[in-house]
Amino acid sequence: MTGKVELRNQRVSDAKRFFEILNNPNFKYFKVRPKDVKSERKFLIKNKEKRKNNFEYNYAILYNKKLIGGCGIKIDQHRKFIGEIGYFLDEAYWGRRITTRAVKILEKIGFKKLNLKRIEILMHPKNVASEKVAIKCGYKKEGKMNLLGLKSEVSRQRK
Template sequence: MNIDMNAFPTLETKRLRLREIEEKDAASILEYLSDQEVMKHYGLEPFQTLKEVFDEISWYQSTLKQKTGIRWGITLKEEDVVIGSCGFLNIASQHSRSEIGYELHKNYWGKGIASEALDAVIAYGFEQLKLQRIQALIEPPNIASLKLAEKQGFIREGLLRNYEFTCGKFDDMYMYSLLRQDLEL
């Protein structure tokens, strides 16, 4: 995996700028990570404090440093405010695979923003990180995320029963994957 530690890669789309998340973004991140609806399928309880956000930002930075992940803040080009994030986690270099994850402030749901951000991040994963496989783990009740993954070309491979224990309960997860050759057809 070739993650440049000297210059965080900024990605641009028609409407979006995906950039490094910094501590100055904590208040805008707390706004959506404290929302029950946004956090319903996130695997964590809604955030209540800026300290929790700083810990999350610290985690993003540590995964980048360890080359096991990279997380972009999603901003509208005309406003430099983080409205969500998207990126890779659990990068397994030896297998050329990674998981992808994302979340978005609910005020921006249904506007194609997550899809636009995912297009850019997926392209980066295949082109720059030389991934062969990108996978997404999605809770079955998260219909919007299931539809988004399928729209992006991800294939549902199966159900992982009681795969995660989060928020006091075991959750089933669908395993979705997108292979490099799926986009080359």
């Protein structure tokens, strides 16, 4: 677990790298995949407006200053004290506890800067790696749900 993990705001210039990571065929459980670099750029351009409207806060994951993934907190618009964490990481860096460290940084942002009272992680039930991240960060399994036609996602809570 050596190396420095940092988060910074995502930039439009990250589009090509994110596109490469998200379109890895071994990347099975992420719900949204950009169809091309141009559509990823469009997504990244919207980040400033999402922050301004307290809707979503997206970050690049840096490992030793190298861009290797992304993460973010989406604010529940009906209960603004709840945030949902999501993350993705380049396969070359899987299994190094980098995502766990990124989630812990995101939690600090969520609880201290955004004044959230609850943070959730929704994941596909077969995504064992994501479940391990949640457990290492102290999340508790609450149940299964069907969200947007995706079967049996698991919800977790940070207390």
